[in-house]
Amino acid sequence: MRVLLHYDYEHTARPSGGLDVVSCPEEDDERFAKLLPEAEVLWHVLRPVTAADLDRAPNLRLIQKLGTGVNTIGLDAAEERGIAVANMPGTNAQAVAEAALLLMLAALRRVVTFDARTRAGRGWPADRALVGGELSGRTVGLLGGGQIAGLLRGMLEAIGATVLYTSRRPRPEDPSWRPLDDLLRASDVVSVHIPLTAETHHLLDRERLALLPPGAIVVNTARGAVIDESALVEALSSGRLGGAGLDVFEREPVPASNPLAALDNVVVMPHVAWLTRETWDRYFDVAEENCRRLAAGEELLHRVR
CATH class of the missing domain: 3.40.50.720 (NAD(P)-binding Rossmann-like Domain)
Known part of the structure; x- marks a missing residue:
């Protein structure tokens, strides 16, 4: 064959x-x-x-x-x-869950900026604007209740994070389940783990991104078009959001002209979370x-x- x-x-x-x-x-x-x-x-x-x-x-x-x-x-x-x-x-669930965790940590700890400064010979001392954060004690909201989200939840809870999730099928009997908008309002970090469909296209649009607390981190290892990229660029550029970790994009391969690639509070990978x-x-x-x-x-x- x-x-x-x-x-x-x-x-x-x-x-x-x-x-x-x-x-x-x-x-x-x-x-x-x-x-x-x-x-x-x-x-x-x-x-x-x-x-x-x-x-x-x-x-x-x-x-x-x-x-x-x-x-x-x-x-x-x-x-x-x-x-x-x-x-x-x-x-690929184990690999993607680990990559999502990697992107969360990299965004919180400003890895992109520190990497660039260290390579340029000016990594020390770090200025006060670059003080990072820890996942322990933060609330992480997972968009999706499948296998990847389940594996990631275990990793996050082991670190000390509080994990909430939303899914297409309501699960009101589970205290960790939230409707989407409520989940966004409560999440210091939100991570996307849902397929791209007509219903999920630009699910995280300008209005929904605005529901996130100031300084929140957005991570996407699912499909790029679940997030409205132009709205995400605005929120990151203005400082309304603290950072993002992105493995997927609306247009792939990612062109060098994508404005997300120019932001130092964004960690990017070329759709290789599974690899x-x-x-x-x-x-x-x-x-x-x-x-x-x-x-x-x-x-x-x-x-x-």
């Missing part, structure tokens, strides 16, 4: 698996177009899969998302062509199993369409 891994990463197929895996960097559109016609399975990461791509792939039977979010896949186009789509919820060797191992375990199931005519794991 010919598998196209659409990422610059090496995969050694198990001899018994019957898989012929070829990789292609996401930015190499020419190579991608050449490899698509022979692909039976596409292992997809982030570069959007469009209807035009699928038109070049007459043999494609499965788009396997390596991760959870399928907003980068043309689901209707895949369904029209009889191409199955599956994801793998939870496989660990352990995550890749879990990805390949699920992806290979679904290829086996596809070949055997069995029900796929975590089929989306």
Whole structure:
């Protein structure tokens, strides 16, 4: 079975698996177009899969998302062509939860500014405006009640933070659950862990960001468009918010002209919260199993369409 891994990463197929895996960097559109016609399975990461791509792939039977979010896949186009789509919820949860914690700490402790000053030979003494803060004793609000949020909650509570969360399904019986607006008003740090849908697009807009306490920190390791970036830039530039830790953006790859990249109270990463060797191992375990199931005519794991 010919598998196209659409990422610059090496995969050694198990001899018994019957898989012929070829990789292609996401930015190499020419190579991608050449490899698509022979692909039976596409292992997809982030570069959007469009209807035009699928038109070049007459043999494609499965788009396997390596991760959870399928907003980068043309689901209707895949369904029209009889191409199955599956994801793998939870496989990157540990890595993303740890990255969210990393971004919180980095924003609170002004790591971007201190890193730049230290590299420039002027790291000491630190001026009083750069005194950082601790997570212990702060209230952290989690947007989402899934596996990533659950893992992160345990980490935060071990540090000494108070954790609140909100979710699409109300859970009034849980004292840590809050409606969204109430959660924002109570949170010194808010962290996003929800998918991007029509309902969640710009969920954190200007009005909702204004509900956060002065000096609050915003962290996003989910999808960029859940936050209105222009409103976030305004709140950070004015000093209304204390900082942000961002792994995802409305436009990706992130252009150098993005104003968030110019703010020294913002820590940025290029959508790599999931990117660990352990995550890749879990990805390949699920992806290979679904290829086996596809070949055997069995029900796929975590089929989306």
